[in-house]
Structures are given as structure tokens and as C-alpha cells.
Amino acid sequence: MEQISPELSSRLTTAVERMPAFPKSVQQILQLTRDINCPPKALVAVIEKDPVIAIKILKIVNSAYFSLPSKITSINQSVVFLGMNTLKNLALNFSTIGMLPQKNAAGFDIQHYLMHSLLTAGITRMLVERYADGEADMTDAYTVGLLHNFGKVVFAQFMPQEFHQALEFAANADLPLHKAEEHVIGADHALVGAMLAQRWQFAPSLVECIGGHHQGSGAGALGECLHVADLIAEQLCDDAAAEQGSVTSDEALPERFGGDLAGVAAGLRGLDKIAQDARQFCQSEALK
Helix, strand or coil: CCCCCHHHHHHHHHHHHCCCCCCHHHHHHHHHHCCCCCCHHHHHHHHHCCHHHHHHHHHHHCCCCCCCCCCCCCHHHHHHHHCHHHHHHHHHHHHHHCCCCCCCCCCCCHHHHHHHHHHHHHHHHHHHHHHCECCECHHHHHHHHHHCCHHHHHHHHHCHHHHHHHHHHHHHHCCCHHHHHHHHCCCCHHHHHHHHHHHCCCCHHHHHHHHCCCCCCCCHHHHHHHHHHHHHHHHHCCHHHHHHCCCCCCCCCCHHHCCCHHHHHHCCCCHHHHHHHHHHHHHCHHHC
16 A cells, blocks of 8 residues: 555545445345356346346346347346346446446546446456466456546545646646646545445455556556556547557566557457447446
8 A cells, every 4th residue: 555644544534435335236246256156046136136226237238239139128038138247247337337426526537437447347357368367257357447447436526626636737747647646646546446445345356456456567467457458448548549449558568468568459359349338338328
């Protein structure tokens, strides 16, 4: 953990404690889906007990996002058509979106944040499958990818003036945002995200991963995959870079990736599909 003053530590702790609790139903879903032998009916039972998540899932399942041939009327049907992994990801997506503020005084772009988070989640999972098979859990990969930047949401809601200054400082000085946050606030969003994940009672390995997602090498298999996924997603969210299909970086990647960022991105089959799905999800009527 970064060395911060007792006063700042107290302010950050207060901000984190003001965030909503992470839904218990989604925690149960994540725990269930770590077991490859989990029966679908167990997942269905948990989702059906959370009417908010269940209704949102049925709404998007029946939307143009999936374009299924017939109307789905139950969560049980949803798991048959979509599979457990997709259903789990939808539940996690909706619970996360439910905690995002519609507006904030910091001028923080929530839509861009959501797009980046969805991209990072999907890419982290792909990288784990390709570069860290057997070293990290696929469910954990999607989870940390989706939640790795949630500290920004804490800043936007409960420290908006300072966060706005950090956003402006990053833009004007051409600095990464986490460096600007350290300069303006005294701590970055990765630290606050780790504090939040700890409050939500996530496993220590996930807390550490979220807190160290800017570190790169030496962060463990999952942490290294998250770091590289974050870099790729950041550039895919840049309209100009996305149009040119360019993913570049001078940053040295962890050894396991054996090349530069452009080479890693180029070798990921289905990257375009992940980006397309993320855009469609962000624009879906089911989110309104």
C-alpha cells in the first residue's frame, strides 16, 4: 500500500465506506461459477432470488443485443440459450452498472469508463486463457477486469473537486491519470479500488491484483494479464486509434507475453468481437 498521511487515509476510508455493498447474490454467482461442476440450476436459483438482476438479464436477453430467434421468459431458459459463463458475466455487469452514478461533479465520463471496463474484462479473460492457462481463474479474470478502475468512481462521487483537478492535470501535462491522482490527491484509483474490493470481501489475491494493476511485471499471472489488458483496452477506447487499428506502447511487457503490445493485440483472435460487444452493450436499451 502506498505511504499516505493518516488524514488522507481517513478520508479515503470514509469515501469507500459510503459506496454501496457489493450484491451478495453476485458474490454467490462468482463463487458458484468457479466450480466447473456447478449445476446450472444452482446458478438459476441464485439469480431468480435477485429480482433486479433477473429482470435486467431477461430484458437484455430479449433485446437486439443477442437477437435470439424466440422470446426467453425465464432465467432457466436463458442459461440454456446463453450458457453459464455469459449469464454470470451479465449478472456481474448489471450489478456493477447499478453502482455507477448517472452524473458526477468531477466531469468524469461514465460511459467511457464503462466501455473501458467491459473491454478490459473481456481482454483479461482472453489473455489468461492464452498466456496463463492453469495459473489464474477465468472468473477472476473477468471480475478484476471489470472492477479494476472502480476507485475512479469513488473519487468521482466523494472527492469530485480533487478528481476533476487530477483529470485536468493529466490532460494538460500528458500524464497517466494514476500519476496525476498521486500528484493532486496523494493516492491513486488503484489503491482506492483495492480498499473497496477489500471492503466487498473479495479474495486477497483479487484485492492485490486491483491495487497493482499499473505495476506490470511481478504482479503474478492474473495481475500481469490485467495490466496488459488495461493497456490494450485504453487504446481501443481511443476513437482515432481504434479506427486505425493501432495498439502500440513503448512499455516493456512482462516476460510471459514475449513481445510488444501491438504483437500481443494482433495475436488475440476475437478482439474485434469483444470491442463490438462492449459497444453494443453500452448502447443497449436494456441499460436504460
